[in-house]
Amino acid sequence: MALVTIDGHTFEVPDGENVIQAAARIGIHIPHYCFHSGLPIDGNCRMCLVEVEGARGLQVACNTVLRKKVDKDGNEIPAAVVRQDTEQVRQARAGVMEFELLNHPTDCVVCDQAGECGLQDYYMTVGKYDHRSKVPKVEKRKAVPIGPMVMLDQERCILCSRCVRFVNTVTKTGELTIAGRGDKCRIEIFPGVELDNDYSGNVVDLCPVGALTSRDFRFKKRVWFLKTTPSICTGCSKGCNVLVDQDLAVVHRYRPRYNPHVNQWWMCDRGRLSYKAINDGRLKRARVAGDPAPWQKAVDTALALLRGKKFGIVVGPHASLEDLWMARALGREFEAPLWGLSWLAPGKADEWLMKSDLAPDRKGFELLGISTAEAAFRAAAPGLDALIALDVDLPSDLASGGQDAAGALAPTRGPALIALSTHETETATQAAVALPLAVAAERFATWANCDGRVQKGVPAFDPPGDALGARELLGLLAARLGKPVPADLEEVWRELGSELGITAVTFADIPLEGLPTATGAACAVSEPDTFGTGAGTIGGLPR
DSSP states (O other): OEEEEETTEEEEEOTTOBHHHHHHHTTOOOOOSSOOTTSOOOOOSOTTEEEETTSSSOEEGGGOBOOOEEOTTSOEEOSOEEEOSSHHHHHHHHHHHHHHTSSOOOOTTTOTTTTSOHHHHHHHHHOOOOOOOOSOOOOOOOSEEOSSSEEEOGGGOOOOOHHHHHHHHTSOOOOEEEESSGGGOEEEEOTTOOOOSTTTTHHHHHOSSSSEEETTTTTTOOGGGOEEEEEEOOSSTTOOEEEEEEETTEEEEEEEOOBTTTTBTOOOHHHHGGGHHHHSSBOOSOEETTEEOOHHHHHHHHHHHHTTSOEEEEEOTTSOHHHHHHHHHHHHHTTOOEEEOOOOOOOOOOSSSOOSOOOSOHHHHHHTTOBOOHHHHHHHGGGOSEEEEESOOOOHHHHSOOOOTTOOOOTTSSSEEEEEESBOOHHHHHOSEEEEBOOGGGSOEEEEOTTSEEEEEOOSSOOSTTOBOHHHHHHHHHHHTTOOOOOSHHHHHHHHHHHHTOOSOOTTTSOTTOEEOTTSOOOOOOOSOOOSOOOTTTTSOOO
16 A cells, blocks of 8 residues: 545555546546546646646656655655645646647537537636637548447547557557647548447547547437436346436436446447347237237236146246246245246357357356256146246247147147236237336346346336336236235345345345355456556546
8 A cells, every 4th residue: 555645635545556546535536538547548638737746847647656655764655745736737737728629629519429528527627718729720530430339520539549548458459540740640540440349339438528429329319318327238148337328218328337346447339239129129018819908907817827727937037136036936836847048049259248148147047046957848838837938038939839849839739828028029929918027227136147246237217118027027926826925125135145145235235336146256357458456436537
């Protein structure tokens, strides 16, 4: 540990932190553009200038690294004594802002970054200067698509180099560079190359101004209309932490949320676009025999198919841990066989964040001891009177009356199919009863990622139409069938947490970065390189 004094406050920080990171620990934000905790230090924007006692002139805070220091008698003394709120510092920051905006276009009204732009934020807090330049602004290329995910506006770029450092040191794909000299410098892609790696969308998050914007999100919604909620990406088994940005229950984008144990500051493009599944193809109303029906009639029909009958339960890996626990409790109460299965095709994978398993909670089958034997399911299913399919799309040979020797689950043969589904799937279409479910962004629940880390989701908005959380719906069915099982979230979590080895923690107490299970792996993020110390969430400009 190292001692540091900032604006009269003396405190300890981990050895190797810089002044920006140290100041953030006591609630002091030092303005910066080019610094990011996940990237190598560049020090080119000069926005983070501070006074350091004993140093000649102002120093850049991002490259003032703090290491343990002792005097000649062996007593520890501050590694640096810093003042960041002096008149000299304020004048320097205003001067840097004037320089940054010297050739910046007056695009705020049409710029998609308006509302979360570092230039706007810092102009109001440390700028407010009188513009003195009489020289026409330098013109550069605007609205240039440089890849399937990213649009470049060279005029707005302040050359912080975050994007270049990202592709050079994190993805190591090197598509971007800074070309030209003087005021002709600009971000460029190499000839014949596109910014088309699997993590290209991260440069949009990194860009502190409107130079790199998302082609998917551009002009869909002004950011000040968006409401932001922390959540979990359900696009694969990694479970990257995200921010859900929505307005009027329509999700407009995912952004990565910092979690040092899972995804740090990043997420893949596949996961970034998976938000669309929340908006599209949802099952919103209950159905009986394929036709829309009042919710109560659909529930009564499902109960009639289950009451006094031999039924089984098959659960998909998108179901939460609470859903799996409830399904297992229901199966035990009614001696109903339970399987955890999925017929999702594997996706592209790498050694970092992208996993081939495109389901967020397959680990839950293992943690709760749920059978994944497909052969046993196929052999047993034809002998059942009814089958509850919870958040799983059955293969066509089972759901639509195919000729598979194991038997089909079409309405005209085999067990009556009761589908609890988030989306309009073939299984929901073929089911005798279909009941709509809430998705992850609409409920309180937990999921276990591929490393065994339990992570919490909270609702960003209410589910559409008749949709309910699977935990609530299973609890309702059990109670109406005469064998109630605990359905209250905290009551379920008390039992579930104990089973997972996470004791003395209520659901409300689960931190947003999640907790490792007793049977989980180390839960450490695997990444190409680590830069900085990752202290807090101070890697970027405030959003």
